[in-house]
Amino acid sequence: MAFFLETLIGGLMAGMLYSLVALGFVLIYKASGVFNFAQGAMVLFAALAMARFAEWIPKWTGISSPIVANLAAFVIAGAIMFVVAWLIEKLVLRHLVNQEGATLLMATLGITYFMEGLGQTLFGSDIYKIDVGMPKEPIFALESMFQGGILINKEDVIAAAIAAALVALLSVFFQKTSTGRALRAVADDHQAAQSIGIPLNRIWVIVWCVAGVVALVAGMIWGSKLGVQFSLTTVALRALPVVILGGLTSVPGAIIGGLIIGVGEKLSEVYLGPFVGGGIEIWFAYVLALVFLLFRPQGLFGEKIIDRV
Amino acid sequence: MKPALYPLEKPPTMTTKKIGDVILDVKNISLRFGGVKALTDISFNVKEHEIRAIIGPNGAGKSSMLNCINGVYTPSEGSITFRGKTFDHMNSRQVAEMGVARTFQNLALFKGMSVIDNIMTGRNLKIKSNLLMQALRIGPAEREEIRHREYVEHIIDFLEIQAYRKTPVGQLPYGLQKRVDLGRALAMEPQVLLLDEPMAGMNVEEKQDMCRFILDVNDEFGTTIVLIEHDMGVVMDISDRVVVLDYGKKIGDGSPDEVRSNEDVISAYLGTSH
Secondary structure, eight states: OHHHHHHHHHHHHHHHHHHHHHHHHHHHHHHHOOOOTTHHHHHHHHHHHHHHHHHHHHHHHOOOOHHHHHHHHHHHHHHHHHHHHHHHHHHTGGGGTTOOHHHHHHHHHHHHHHHHHHHHHHHOSSOBOOOOOOOOOEEEEOTTTSTTOEEEEHHHHHHHHHHHHHHHHHHHHHHHSHHHHHHHHHHHOHHHHHHTTOOHHHHHHHHHHHHHHHHHHHHHHHHHHHOBOTTHHHHHHHHHHHHHHHOTTOHHHHHHHHHHHHHHHHHIIIIIHHHHTSOHHHHHHHHHHHHHHHHOTTTTTSOOOOOOO | OOOOOOOSSSOOOOSSOOOOSEEEEEEEEEEEETTEEEEEEEEEEEETTOEEEEEOSTTSSHHHHHHHHHTSSOOSEEEEEETTEEESOOOHHHHHHTTEEEOOSSOOOOTTSBHHHHHHHTTGGGOOSOHHHHHHTOHHHHHHHHHHHHHHHHHHHHTTOGGGTTSBGGGSOHHHHHHHHHHHHHTTOOSEEEEESTTTTOOHHHHHHHHHHHHHIIIIIOOEEEEEESOHHHHHHHOSEEEEEETTEEEEEEOHHHHHTOHHHHHHHHOOOO
């Protein structure tokens, strides 16, 4: 039982990181109707920027406090993501208003490879460490119930709390502010949104910027767990099934989808793995997503698409 | 008594309908798509507080005309003067800022959003508080939101869609969606309202309701209305002046009675014997 719970908690923690990346997809899709393939590249780019600046700032300025250096690096990386958002809008999206979804997807594919390349040119292609000083020592919980208790990683708990706070903030932003309403309007119909005077260009910069910050937080947490390296972009591919599962238009869907996939991967690996020789973790999410596509194409929480025939 | 629809800031002043000066002047507009001439040398004007209809058979260029005024299309030639300012090129957002709102022929509502949210988006240009204030719900931002919400409630009462407030518009029947579309445009407190076939696809009862709303808006609000319509009967009943287009050319302009007796118009609609 204790082992089961440990696996479950481990899965939840991994799932939460998927959720964060999936959240980036959902935000941009909701607000601009663009399936942003570049979300993974943005995670890598933001994480690289943060890791390198955290390393450079003490060198350049002589600040020795790691907290100050990390905070400054976070702010700088955030500012860089803002510039990236602004440039993407200015150079790419602005010229593709009212185009087909497939055209926009191809554009983001282009952005993906460009950002991956540019990120590594600017910041280097080694494995870098982000150390935000999260406590690494494990906690033992429920010691009275199980012998030896359950091992929980303190770092994971803090990461989960950060993610939860971010999600709460975003839901309030989307549902309760008039800018959030304008974002949802743009997602639904570009032309109608323009006709009532919603500035498409500014909305897109805002949403890409928010997605950039989400990418930065995801990259920071992930980077501090596994180090910042190129493989971060493939993590984003793991978030694709999460989006399918949760629904492309739903923020809660991204969160719950991420958790389901995280837990599903770990449990299936541990309990089913031995029968089929292991390796389930790699494809489990995709198979689950395929099953969902068959039975509930709009995902768990996505808006059902009703078309007039 | 139906609640009157008026801006919260100013009480209604329109009691008897007075047609004012020219508010919108369209001069020699031509529009070409490649080799296709959608509009050729069209000129007409719209006076303040009037209901001006643009009619014509299918493919006459009515929607193209409206899209030129709305800034969706840029005319190949000609100019549009709005309140004394002349433009030969502008975009939808600028037009919206100048106080021109529109509805769409093929509904362009935000389907996933509730009726209230859809109409609230129409208040977008009026919202002054910035993003940070909204996010933190600081006093002024909160009060502003409430004020706009109140205005939107007026519109909802006016259009008699109270029961559907929270329903996602995608789930509403067509006639009601058309009303929401009108509501969203009204939320902008427009000076000129462009209606693209507001009665298309409606049954008689729905058409009568829509007519009533259009007349009420014009009456109580003093809003100038430019509408495109297919249904001749409806147009003749509610408009002050009518422009008739056929094959992208203007073939008639005047009061409903004048237009009705115009030879060219009759032949365009009924066909001529050769």
